[in-house]
Amino acid sequence: MxxxxxxxxxxxxxxxxxxxxxxxxxxxxxxxxxxxxxxxxxxxxxxxxxxxxxxxSHLKFFASMRFTKPYIEELPVYLEKGTNTLEKWLYSWECFCKHSFRQPQVYSVLFIDSLGGSPEEFLEHYYKIYPEELIGLPEQIKSFVMEHSFAKRSALYIENAVQEGLLAEKDVEYIADITLFIWKGMMSSFMNRRRDYTTDEAIEKTLAYVYESVIKVVPSSQQHHIVFQPTIKT
Structure with a gap:
């Protein structure tokens, strides 16, 4: 007791x-x-x-988690737009970029800033305290939330594209890493005003770079299967 x-x-x-x-x-x-x-x-x-x-930084990390609820709730809607793993993954990037560039300080705390500790441990601790925030989420989405390492999370998800014949095994880690670097680079430039981009311009350019990095490693015979039409246009 x-x-x-x-x-x-x-x-x-x-x-x-x-x-x-x-x-x-x-x-x-x-x-x-x-x-x-x-x-x-x-x-x-x-x-x-x-x-x-x-x-x-510990307290800011946990407080920032609260601001990701709209992203988490909207993510399944974006995933449904895709008809295969890579399309779903690209649309999940659209959802992530949409929310992260509109709340850059929050997502910087969660994915870029030094925390003085392990973000994986922080996140696990958070959901031990607030498990109800996972109620109703599909298992696939729960794994997105609980796996903080973005590159690892991406690699685990897009692994299915190998079985679908859309991606070679050797390219999984490359795609996971390069797309994360694209987002981090654009986010840092956006927050530090190194580039004079509006929010929607930053989102659109990030998605364009993400798409280009993906499509170039998809076999040419399979590229017509990848249809990505983000809704954000500048």
Whole structure:
């Protein structure tokens, strides 16, 4: 019983701090988030916050997870647009780019920024506290959410394209890595204003580079099977 009460208390305290962090992010932006602001808003001291979160990056990571709900909910819709593994994967990229470039600070925290710890452990911990956020998601989508390493996640998914004759085994890891590098490079340039792109331009260009990197390794006899028509146009 004591362990059960401790877990209930921990979940309650996490809720207080994550609610406060979410409010600060929404009202002031990710760059204005501090432990003190979050603790004050939650009605506790900074030292209490550190009893539940390793550091600020830890708390920002978990708070950012809340902002990915629209992406997670919309992902199955995009996957349904594809008729084979590579098409589904390309449409999943459209969904990811759509949401990530419209909330760059959130997705940078989750996929680019240094966290001072293992993001896989953070994510597993998050869903132990909030397992209900996985309820109703297809098993395939759950694996997307739980596998934080984007390249590994992509490789596991597009492996099916090998059986479909759309991709050679030797190209799976290459495609998974190069597309991640494309997104990270574009996201960094976009956030740092190295390129004068609007949000939709950044999305469109990223998807174009992702598509080009994929189609060039698909056997020429199979390329007509890959139809990708993203809805975002500038």
């Amino acid at each position: 004591k362990a059960g009460r401790k877990e209930i208390q921990r979940k309650r305290m996490w809720g207080y701090f994550l609610n406060a962090a979410t409010e600060v992010i929404e009202n002031e932006g990710m760059e204005r988030v501090t432990i003190r602001k979050i603790a004050d808003k939650a009605g506790f001291t900074s030292s209490t916050a550190y009893n539940y979160f390793k550091d600020l």
